[in-house]
Amino acid sequence: MPELPEVEVARRGILPLVQGAAIREATVRVPRLRHAIDADLPQQLGGRTVIDVVRRGKYLLLAIGANDGTPAGWLLLHLGMSGSLRWLAAGDPGIGRPGRHDHVDLTFADGTLRLNDPRRFGTLLWHPGNDVAAHPLIATLGIEPLTDAFDGRWLHAALRRRSAPVKGVLMDSHTVVGVGNIYASESLFRAGVSPLRAANRIGPARCDRLAEAIKTTLADAIAAGGSSIRDYVHADGGSGCFQVDCAVYERAGADCRRCGATIRAVRQSGRSTYYCPACQR
DNA sequence: CGTTACCCCTGGAGGC
DNA sequence: TGCCTCCAGGGGTAAC
Numbered sequence: 673m674p675e676l677p678e679v680e681v682a683r684r685g686i687l688p689l690v691q692g693a694a695i696r697e698a699t700v701r702v703p704r705l706r707h708a709i710d711a712d713l714p715q716q717l718g719g720r721t722v723i724d725v726v727r728r729g730k731y732l733l734l735a736i737g738a739n740d741g742t743p744a745g746w747l748l749l750h751l752g753m754s755g756s757l758r759w760l761a762a763g764d765p766g767i768g769r770p771g772r773h774d775h776v777d778l779t780f781a782d783g784t785l786r787l788n789d790p791r792r793f794g795t796l797l798w799h800p801g802n803d804v805a806a807h808p809l810i811a812t813l814g815i816e817p818l819t820d821a822f823d824g825r826w827l828h829a830a831l832r833r834r835s836a837p838v839k840g841v842l843m844d845s846h847t848v849v850g851v852g853n854i855y856a857s858e859s860l861f862r863a864g865v866s867p868l869r870a871a872n873r874i875g876p877a878r879c880d881r882l883a884e885a886i887k888t889t890l891a892d893a894i895a896a897g898g899s900s901i902r903d904y905v906h907a908d909g910g911s912g913c914f915q916v917d918c919a920v921y922e923r924a925g926a927d928c929r930r931c932g933a934t935i936r937a938v939r940q941s942g943r944s945t946y947y948c949p950a951c952q953r
Numbered sequence: 954c955g956t957t958a959c960c961c962c963t964g965g966a967g968g969c
Numbered sequence: 970t971g972c973c974t975c976c977a978g979g980g981g982t983a984a985c
Binding site: 704706752753754772773789790791792793833834835836840941942 | 954955956957958959961962963964
């Protein structure tokens with residue numbers, strides 16, 4: 673579900689709630705996520721403090737400190753397709769009535785951070801020590817799109833050795849992180865690039881436009897509060913349907929807002945892709 | 954190495 | 970009402 677903007681919005685939502693706060697208790701009701709949650713996770717977290725919450729790709733990384741403030745390890749959290757975080761203030765009666773897919777609670781003095789994930793494609797892993805970048809799931813991640821290092825030049829060099837359709841390459845988190853199924857389609861529309869085009873057949877000038885389109889699409893969505901369609905829940909518990917007005921996503925059969933042509937849907941590697949066959953080449 | 958198909962899982966929507 | 974099929978924001982893994 674969440675792509676980079678939703679994860680970033682969730683990060684900003686929970687940071688002021690949990691930073692510097694001690695975890696009184698970690699409760700795991702359902703450990704069977706994509707990777708099984710370690711049985712000793714509650715022992716690792718109990719009594720420790722959340723030092724910081726950072727984002728790497730679609731992962732939220734919680735720096736966890738020991739009582740004396742020294743770093744103890746990292747909590748890797750990925751929301752998968754359907755995961756969401758909720759904050760329930762202390763005393764909220766909902767804390768005592770977890771729902772069917774409320775798999776994990778982190779209980780603080782001021783409230784409870786609750787992970788809900790119906791499809792259980794999410795991930796919650798404990799990584800001891802300082803070096804979270806060394807974790808296999810993190811070490812293999814590609815470039816962050818909202819950095820200066822990611823530009824048309826970088827993108828052109830990366831796409832040059834890929835013959836697959838560009839849309840799938842943009843969604844490959846080992847190349848560039850954070851671009852999911854919605855924003856891949858939206859970014860390609862903004863750049864006027866067909867999702868079906870072989871990645872290595874996009875020239876430098878168009879890579880400039882595409883890199884810029886990815887940045888602005890993601891940044892706009894973050895500014896709008898993230899873009900969620902079905903079951904995303906903001907960290908504060910409100911429903912978050914941010915980017916309600918996608919240009920192409922889920923608009924098959926509708927008119928292109930730029931040229932009036934009919935938006936088309938195709939399937940690529942099992943995922944739906946939307947594009948304007950007239951605007952995007 | 955790069956590409957593709959498949960798989961994990963639940964729930965909602967729509968057809969009959 | 971029920972049952973069936975298809976679809977959904979991700980990504981790791983295996984096989985070619």
